[in-house]
Amino acid sequence: MLKQAVGSSSGLTSHKLIEIELNNSVIATRKQRDKYVVTYQDGREEDADFIVASVGVKPCTEFLDGTGAEIKWTIKVNERQETTVPDIYAAGDVCVSPHIMSKEWIYNAIWPVAASSGQSSCL
Ligand SMILES: Cc1cc2nc3c(=O)[nH]c(=O)nc-3n(C[C@H](O)[C@H](O)[C@H](O)COP(=O)(O)OP(=O)(O)OC[C@H]3O[C@@H](n4cnc5c(N)ncnc54)[C@H](O)[C@@H]3O)c2cc1C
16 A cells, blocks of 8 residues: 555554555465465465455546646645645646545545535636
8 A cells, every 4th residue: 555545644554453564565365274374575474354355546637738737646636625736727647636634635546526626616
């Protein structure tokens, strides 16, 4: 998991029930009797009761090439969802947004954030 996903200043790197692995990847999984065994990129192995597989997303911003909108993987916006080009707004998964706890601007591609930023861009 990338540090940006949890917010570098959120302190959200461990919890009583979960450990968040930063800058590591799962490279293999196998079933062993009634457990799963997960192998990490750094060679460590860990038992798991179940596995949830997921993949990342990539913002589609190519259509803004040449418009002057500032894009650093995501489209740069301010609190009102304005891009760096007057009268062009962006919202949702193509933007970063303030982290709910740390307020740091991070990439948080989930539906409630997309809906809320869409509403902000309409005001
Ligand atoms: C597999 C999966 C599971 C998810 N599960 C959850 C979940 O459980 N809970 C949760 O909160 N969030 C979940 N999400 C995230 C959530 O779906 C997104 O955060 C949300 O849909 C983002 O809304 P959006 O309008 O920004 O983008 P999107 O919903 O991706 O809409 C963008 C639209 O723009 C269109 N488009 C792209 N480029 C162009 C172009 N050049 N011209 C015209 N149209 C274009 C696309 O076809 C698409 O229809 C999930 C996402 C995925 C992929």
